[in-house]
Amino acid sequence: MDYLHQIRKPKLRDKQLIAMDLTSEYMGIDSECQLFRILPASLSSKIEQSVYNRRKRKLFSFRESLRKALVKRLNKSEHCYIVDSMPLEVCKLSRSSRSKICKEQDYSLPEKGYCASQSSHYYGYKLHAVCSAQGVIESMDISPACVHDINYLKDIKHQLRDCTLLGDRGYL
Template identity: 30%
Template sequence: MYAPAEFTHRRNIDQIKTTDSLILALLIWQAKTGIESQRRFCECFNCLSHSRFNRRSRQLLQLIYQIRQEMNKKVDLSGQFLIIDSFPVPVCQPVRNYRVRIFRGSANIGYKATKKIYYYGFKVHAIVSDDGYVLDYVVTKASVHDARETVELMENTHPSNYYLLGDEGYLGKELHQQLKQMGYELWTPYRKNMTGAKKHNDHQLMAIRRTIESDFSLLTYYNAENNRARSLIGFQSRLEIAILAYNLAYCLERFN
């Protein structure tokens, strides 16, 4: 349905014993069951070796992305607030931050405020509806500030929603002005020591904004934060599957 002709009619497609749809279903099942190790997951089945399953799953990356984009068009988020935030994706234990070799040049060291530790890896910046649908995301190095990716995310997504909620990390007149020129209104709580904080900090809006933390906790269940890939394409593939599986669960819960 969503696959381009060059993909569905690729060379030797008629000789493939395990269909693309089955591979996709297995990937979603792996994310749903929370099994981090793809090798251990493959041991449960005789249809594919781990190396072949890994290779086939990476070939589906563009298709997975396209399915997610088509889902975005069908989900009605009108009238909802959009929430923007980020979550860390460490690729090693903190003790190895300065010795690790994977993703050199693509990842770096950032700070995980919730656990007050430094980690080596990436940061995922995401836009989520106030009832939990992940609209879009972008991956950066761990040290990139949250506010830097906001404009790019909104440009790529073009949501019809006009109100965006963020935390104190998105404070700043320049960002607010840029978004206003694009037609979006960004609300962020003031820090307690800022002038007018008590009047500005609407508790209802703050409660809505905090719902994204629950959404990120659910994404952790789908291994969005525990990405064990050792290549960039593998990393992207596993993250796409985690978000697709999460959004499918959202749709099944809301529309059944």
């Protein structure tokens, strides 16, 4: 079954493209250029790199639903989760006033924040992640750097119920 309704029938089906994307991610390949260098000719002749990238972006929601189904199955009997955050620096603090990165939309503006574990200030975002004790990532979210860790707990309290959630002092 193909998820995207296309006028011309593609040589590479959507399921094959998602499988190729997941396999490359599992292998640690994070660049399409690198992927297309090592692909066998039988696959690389079926799709161009730019078409692969465009279709991969359009299939993100289907890939995400597959990820959620896998996580649900893998974490079915899990009652203990670990939550933590890390800084995502956009640029050095000294360049923050001149930086134009991620400033296209008002809701996605980077902010100045403080990372206690590194004892440093930074400009950017904060990545929050929740994973099971087995290491399966349950959810991830990006917030402005100034958002305190405790506020992320308010966001995920509807996702996780009747479980133990372990975090560092930032989540107290």
